Amino acid sequence: MNPNYKPIFYHELIDESEKGFAFRQRYWLRSYLGYPPVRDARPNTTHFALAALQHTSHISRLVTQNVDGLHAKAIAHLWGGTHIRKNILELHGTLHRVRCKYGHLTSRDTFQEWLSDCNPQWKEYMDGFERAGNQPRTNPDGDVELEGVSYDDFDVPDCPQCFLEDRRNSIHKPEVIFFGESIPAAIKDRSFRDVEKSDRLFVLGTTLATFSAYRLIKRALELRKPVLLLNVGPTRADGLPGIEKIEIASGLIIRDVVRAILGSKAVTDPVVADLLESGVLRPPIDDKERTLADSSRTMRLSKDGFRYRS
Template sequence: MRISVPSIPEAILKSANAAQARAILPAEAVDRIAAFLSPGNAAVVTGAGVSVDSGIRAYRGAKGRYLNPNYKPIFYHELMDPSAKGAAFRRRYWLRSYLGYPPVRDAQPNTTHCALAALQHTSVVNKLITQNVDGLHHKSIAHVWDRARMDERILELHGQLRSVRCAHGHMTDRDAFQQQLSAANPQWEAFADELEATGRQPRTNPDGDVVLEGVNYDEFVVPDCPACLAENRHNNIQKPEVIFFGESITKEVKDRSFHDVENCDRLLLMGTTLATFSAFRLLKHAMDLHKPVLLLNLGPTRADGLQGLEKIDIASGVVMRDVVKAVLGAGWTSDPVVADMLQRGIVKPPPDDQEDAAPRVEA
């Protein structure tokens, strides 16, 4: 079985690096995005770039290449392999995820999340489809919408980190699972406490995986599923409710994403290189239906060069608050919910470096 990490075709990267993107002033970008969204009934697709201002690194930088060239994700078939080899992959995955989940869990919505929440609250954006698994779109609007409405209006295309499911279908809350990992690995719980106390946060990928060096993964214990134990069965084959590389999204999620595109009047994509086909095909589907499509991303994408696609090369955090004000006009000040949302949101991007600041375990 040969499975590769999705990437932007090399020809697009070379073309993008050879040609300078046309510089656009923020005010010009605001006007264009606002004009695009003002008719309403828009669907939005977001990617990892939208969460960068929350301190969560994107997979790829402004040149479209992986920021961490040594990134080696675990594939779905590796994680779910019942053999001893699969057990080794699970130990590696869950140790790294045990350390990497808290920074993602504790991340706060940034100004882009809150601006989009304002557009959702006012029904300018009727459906939001996110490739991100960090739950930040939910956090940005949870004080206004209940869970049922969030689940109806926000589709997590690639799943979420908030829960864990075993190979027999039993679900566990992620915080409870973190506690199980802590209880089974007191030495790593102490290490995690030290990281938090010293602020030595590992380099964390958007999926909650971290970079580690000098680690003996064989010593990490992945506990059995408690529900399986209650059924007199040992089973530590567990994964977060996230779509791994090599795993397909469910038919239900795929159909719903297509339905959301089909029922919108226009599609805005933000902070995504569209390297994964699950997102790229949504853009293609909208274009096949002759819907207006606007792509907002800093750097090259898989869609660059597609006829009929309009692209603005700028970071969403630079413009989205002003976009909301331009779309809603003077009315944004009279809506206390919108006014509050436009005051919310952090801007704390991760360090702009290319090196793996990997914590090392003392020998």
């Protein structure tokens, strides 16, 4: 949507030079402010409809490119963590965990606390948004749009585990696959196995722009498995022999489709009925509404930190 958006690449984020440190300041400040909306987001009606098909074993495996954890959140009250990890593959990782350069893993909530402790002025700034019931514009990867802001004073904390091992290290990365980073071999292999074990492939809400997803479609077609693509707008797989495509927003039809598949069980099974009545159903805020929301709050930088007013 934003042709001028410039993501931080993997090699930039882990660069040990002064330039890499500046990239991490930029990334973690924007991500620090953008994570709360991702953390607090609720699954929509499509997430819960798919959860109903998972609960009834009509969907045996779910592979998602999303890093927000909403597919897991939609079914977490029915499945334990082990079962979720077995049946839902996060192809591009998750924003909810952070790993340091030497492999030490921590929850994102804990890492947010470290960032708050190191940057009280930015904690105050973020609290101001929350008190006003407002949030800066957040992208799906948890990054926020900030203009005219210096990142020089943002402090990225050292890893406590590294400190116990007599080293200092402030190179951290969310467990998300960045541009220029390869998907781990184990994840790649599992994604192919999930396709190979399935009878058919239902592809929902993706342009298939990333090769990691597109190659799964290619693999399914090689194995002569039926592939149905539900997406609004063009995709990388358009025109491939063997692809059936429906251009309609999933939220408009998916619950009715699930009811048709499940028949009377959609009404008589209380768990399924609850899933099909759950979920946020709200269209995305448009650019005009965003502009009005953004203009309702202004930010200015004084010599002792940020001040904000409604």
